[in-house]
Amino acid sequence: MPIPRFEKLDAESRATILDAARVEFAAHGYDGSSYNRIIANSGRSKSSFYYYFQGKQDLYVTVVKDAVAQFTEAVGQERPVEGIEEFWAECARMFLRFYEFGMNNPVLVGVLKSVFELQRQPLGGDLLPQLALKDVTWYETTIQRGQGLGAIRADYPIDLIVALLFAVLEAKMRWSLERWFSSEAIDIKQDVDFIIDLFRRMAAPADPETGKPRW
Amino acid sequence: MPIPRFEKLDAESRATILDAARVEFAAHGYDGSSYNRIIANSGRSKSSFYYYFQGKQDLYVTVVKDAVAQFTEAVGQERPVEGIEEFWAECARMFLRFYEFGMNNPVLVGVLKSVFELQRQPLGGDLLPQLALKDVTWYETTIQRGQGLGAIRADYPIDLIVALLFAVLEAKMRWSLERWFSSEAIDIKQDVDFIIDLFRRMAAPADPETGKPRW
Amino acid sequence: MPIPRFEKLDAESRATILDAARVEFAAHGYDGSSYNRIIANSGRSKSSFYYYFQGKQDLYVTVVKDAVAQFTEAVGQERPVEGIEEFWAECARMFLRFYEFGMNNPVLVGVLKSVFELQRQPLGGDLLPQLALKDVTWYETTIQRGQGLGAIRADYPIDLIVALLFAVLEAKMRWSLERWFSSEAIDIKQDVDFIIDLFRRMAAPADPETGKPRW
Amino acid sequence: MPIPRFEKLDAESRATILDAARVEFAAHGYDGSSYNRIIANSGRSKSSFYYYFQGKQDLYVTVVKDAVAQFTEAVGQERPVEGIEEFWAECARMFLRFYEFGMNNPVLVGVLKSVFELQRQPLGGDLLPQLALKDVTWYETTIQRGQGLGAIRADYPIDLIVALLFAVLEAKMRWSLERWFSSEAIDIKQDVDFIIDLFRRMAAPADPETGKPRW
DNA sequence: TATGAATGAGCATTCATTCAT
DNA sequence: TATGAATGAATGCTCATTCAT
Numbered sequence: 001m002p003i004p005r006f007e008k009l010d011a012e013s014r015a016t017i018l019d020a021a022r023v024e025f026a027a028h029g030y031d032g033s034s035y036n037r038i039i040a041n042s043g044r045s046k047s048s049f050y051y052y053f054q055g056k057q058d059l060y061v062t063v064v065k066d067a068v069a070q071f072t073e074a075v076g077q078e079r080p081v082e083g084i085e086e087f088w089a090e091c092a093r094m095f096l097r098f099y100e101f102g103m104n105n106p107v108l109v110g111v112l113k114s115v116f117e118l119q120r121q122p123l124g125g126d127l128l129p130q131l132a133l134k135d136v137t138w139y140e141t142t143i144q145r146g147q148g149l150g151a152i153r154a155d156y157p158i159d160l161i162v163a164l165l166f167a168v169l170e171a172k173m174r175w176s177l178e179r180w181f182s183s184e185a186i187d188i189k190q191d192v193d194f195i196i197d198l199f200r201r202m203a204a205p206a207d208p209e210t211g212k213p214r215w
Numbered sequence: 216m217p218i219p220r221f222e223k224l225d226a227e228s229r230a231t232i233l234d235a236a237r238v239e240f241a242a243h244g245y246d247g248s249s250y251n252r253i254i255a256n257s258g259r260s261k262s263s264f265y266y267y268f269q270g271k272q273d274l275y276v277t278v279v280k281d282a283v284a285q286f287t288e289a290v291g292q293e294r295p296v297e298g299i300e301e302f303w304a305e306c307a308r309m310f311l312r313f314y315e316f317g318m319n320n321p322v323l324v325g326v327l328k329s330v331f332e333l334q335r336q337p338l339g340g341d342l343l344p345q346l347a348l349k350d351v352t353w354y355e356t357t358i359q360r361g362q363g364l365g366a367i368r369a370d371y372p373i374d375l376i377v378a379l380l381f382a383v384l385e386a387k388m389r390w391s392l393e394r395w396f397s398s399e400a401i402d403i404k405q406d407v408d409f410i411i412d413l414f415r416r417m418a419a420p421a422d423p424e425t426g427k428p429r430w
Numbered sequence: 431m432p433i434p435r436f437e438k439l440d441a442e443s444r445a446t447i448l449d450a451a452r453v454e455f456a457a458h459g460y461d462g463s464s465y466n467r468i469i470a471n472s473g474r475s476k477s478s479f480y481y482y483f484q485g486k487q488d489l490y491v492t493v494v495k496d497a498v499a500q501f502t503e504a505v506g507q508e509r510p511v512e513g514i515e516e517f518w519a520e521c522a523r524m525f526l527r528f529y530e531f532g533m534n535n536p537v538l539v540g541v542l543k544s545v546f547e548l549q550r551q552p553l554g555g556d557l558l559p560q561l562a563l564k565d566v567t568w569y570e571t572t573i574q575r576g577q578g579l580g581a582i583r584a585d586y587p588i589d590l591i592v593a594l595l596f597a598v599l600e601a602k603m604r605w606s607l608e609r610w611f612s613s614e615a616i617d618i619k620q621d622v623d624f625i626i627d628l629f630r631r632m633a634a635p636a637d638p639e640t641g642k643p644r645w
Numbered sequence: 646m647p648i649p650r651f652e653k654l655d656a657e658s659r660a661t662i663l664d665a666a667r668v669e670f671a672a673h674g675y676d677g678s679s680y681n682r683i684i685a686n687s688g689r690s691k692s693s694f695y696y697y698f699q700g701k702q703d704l705y706v707t708v709v710k711d712a713v714a715q716f717t718e719a720v721g722q723e724r725p726v727e728g729i730e731e732f733w734a735e736c737a738r739m740f741l742r743f744y745e746f747g748m749n750n751p752v753l754v755g756v757l758k759s760v761f762e763l764q765r766q767p768l769g770g771d772l773l774p775q776l777a778l779k780d781v782t783w784y785e786t787t788i789q790r791g792q793g794l795g796a797i798r799a800d801y802p803i804d805l806i807v808a809l810l811f812a813v814l815e816a817k818m819r820w821s822l823e824r825w826f827s828s829e830a831i832d833i834k835q836d837v838d839f840i841i842d843l844f845r846r847m848a849a850p851a852d853p854e855t856g857k858p859r860w
Numbered sequence: 861t862a863t864g865a866a867t868g869a870g871c872a873t874t875c876a877t878t879c880a881t
Numbered sequence: 882t883a884t885g886a887a888t889g890a891a892t893g894c895t896c897a898t899t900c901a902t
Contacts, residue, residue, distance in 0.1 A: 031247045047884040167386035171378045201416040215427045601812035631846040645857045692863040
């Protein structure tokens with residue numbers, strides 16, 4: 001039950017509302033956010049929020065879906081590649097776009113982060129399905145292509161691999177952002193190389209005899 | 216700040232109180248938890264909670280410190296080792312103990328998880344220091360020993376390595392627990408091997424020429 | 431900070447709310463007053479109070495400003511005078527109006543009294559400035575005019591003189607009100623003469639040689 | 646119902662308790678003071694307070710009576726005088742002792758101040774009588790002596806005169822203390838002269854014809 | 861004599877939501 | 882279509898006091 005007549009609203013009003021919501025959700029997560037505060041910060045009437053959204057959950061869902069769409073668009077389409085090295089190079093390019101977009105849109109990163117928080121909560125139960133994260137599968141496609149090329153091990157469930165890679169990615173980004181907010185310079189290119197190398201280490205197929213990662 | 220005369224209370228009352236608190240904090244995290252709910256669930260009067268704890272923060276700190284202590288005790292002391300293989304074998308043993316304890320005490324895992332959530336929040340500022348996590352450094356010692364043996368790469372900051380390993384560990388445990396709660400059987404030994412292998416892949420020193428992990 | 435959309439409310443509702451607040455604040459002072467009690471006595475819901483006021487402080491500020499405005503209006507403008515006797519006569523007229531208004535509105539006197547209490551408290555720090563008492567300066571103007579005419583001594587700081595005169599005024603009014611509440615008859619005219627005479631004694635310039643008040 | 650077995654306590658314990666209470670009551674007044682806070686600051690058990698005092702009121706009464714006694718002792722006995730000038734000089738001497746004692750014991754001044762606050766409250770009803778302020782009448786004696794000498798007007802009720810003089814005294818002391826706490830130097834002698842002069846102006850008999858104060 | 865333990869009532873404030881118009 | 886008005890339930894916390902030992 002995402003949006004009723006919110007779409008018909010003029011772009012500026014829509015932006016005003018979503019911006020206030022994004023900032024709040026990014027800063028405090030879903031639970032920690034106050035619908036009242038969002039409303040107050042948006043400068044619009046409380047009733048109008050209930051006119052456009054069913055409530056807090058509905059607004060959150062709207063905000064998250066929009067953020068996911070923006071990230072997806074920023075990453076762009078994966079170009080077909082052939083060798084293992086090429087595969088990782090393409091991953092690096094995609095990831096660089098993701099990374100740059102995130103660095104330029106920290107609020108959207110915060111929104112994504114709030115989703116990760118939610119996934120940790122066993123009781124986010126009725127909210128999570130509405131986010132329709134199952135529909136966001138482009139990375140799974142990429143991983144499967146990697147498996148086909150022999151770049152990514154195929155002896156474990158794909159959702160486990162995804163969970164692990166995301167965890168690492170999130171941790172690294174948080175680590176970098178912390179330093180970014182303390183105004184240390186960040187070498188994005190180097191960061192991306194680091195993560196891709198890490199992904200590769202984690203995902204490389206295991207030599208059936210020695211168990212070592214096959215490079 | 217942590218505990219006043221709570222220690223003097225008889226063990227049963229103490230357990231009743233801490234159990235109610237643990238369950239609540241594990242399920243909802245610090246912010247999402249309700250002090251009132253904990254009180255109601257414990258069957259005691261509101262005032263008695265303020266007699267034993269300074270407030271919500273104090274109770275949380277008490278619960279967390281207790282959980283950390285239990286995990287630390289469960290893991291036990293690291294035994295001195297010499298070679299790289301031995302080092303990882305010892306890690307596996309320690310980790311197995313950690314893992315088994317966590318599987319048998321999912322609520323305590325939840326408590327630990329709530330701390331991770333808190334660390335993600337930029338505003339948890341005045342609460343985090345009280346948890347005295349800086350005093351929990353045994354794993355840093357282990358990692359440094361690994362670096363000394365050439366088992367763990369030394370070309371990155373240790374806190375980055377810790378953050379990444381923890382992220383992976385947390386993700387894997389969540390993945391396993393989910394399946395555990397759906398009453399799928401879990402082969403703990405296999406899980407531990409998986410994680411240790413993952414750790415080893417992530418942490419292995421890089422060959423200076425090829426950049427590949429050196430096994 | 432003071433009032434949001436409270437002004438738009440119909441006069442009757444506004445009066446109901448302010449009356450309940452006035453009575454409470456007059457009877458118990460700011461600290462001793464209970465927002466909950468005001469709400470209960472007004473017959474409205476708790477939330478509606480937070481819809482119209484930011485909180486207890488805000489309501490108090492509203493009540494006080496309103497009371498001060500009513501008193502100021504009751505006192506009216508000072509008419510220009512020339513001689514010393516005329517000056518005191520004009521003071522008596524102004525004061526008579528103040529006095530009569532106060533006698534007819536004891537609750538408003540109580541509100542004013544609560545402000546005096548607050549000024550005594552070193553910790554009323556963040557509340558007092560909101561009352562904007564610095565804007566209420568008509569009496570300082572009058573005193574300065576009196577100094578210009580030689581009716582009021584100019585060898586002491588004006589704020590000291592104000593403090594002393596107010597103290598005397600407050601004490602006399604309390605003394606009279608007490609008797610009033612015990613249904614003794616009060617001769618307002620005589621009271622005013624008494625206070626003006628007292629003011630004149632206190633404020634008369636000192637003869638430089640004898641130190642006696644110069645009449 | 647002032648004190649049960651509190652008197653039997655050793656002097657040091659008694660002082661510890663009373664000091665904590667004095668500081669609290671002086672700083673926050675009776676209503677604003679927290680019995681819990683006094684107990685916490687005293688370092689003693691909560692139960693012991695209820696063992697020695699019937700409750701908050703009882704402790705307050707004890708503290709006030711003690712303070713009044715200390716002030717009374719500090720002021721000392723009035724020496725018999727004959728002329729008007731001598732009378733005021735003796736007043737000045739007594740008052741100087743009062744003033745000096747107060748300046749050296751600001752906490753006790755605070756306790757006295759809290760009594761004045763209480764007298765302003767119509768609801769302090771059941772507490773005020775316990776303070777037995779009616780027993781403190783030495784100043785009335787002095788005033789009556791002044792009336793006998795023709796130094797103080799006798800055409801108004803004595804309690805009105807007392808109330809007015811106290812009001813002025815309190816206001817002047819507060820004015821001075823404020824500056825004292827801002828570490829401005831205070832000339833006590835000059836202050837006393839100022840107040841005595843003010844008292845004399847206020848209290849001097851009125852010439853039956855002109856109404857002017859007779860010096 | 862002395863105190864640790866426990867309590868119910870109250871505090872100001874914020875929450876997401878609904879309703880009447 | 883749009884919103885001002887109103888609300889019940891909950892939040893964390895402090896209060897003075899009592900009771901059992």
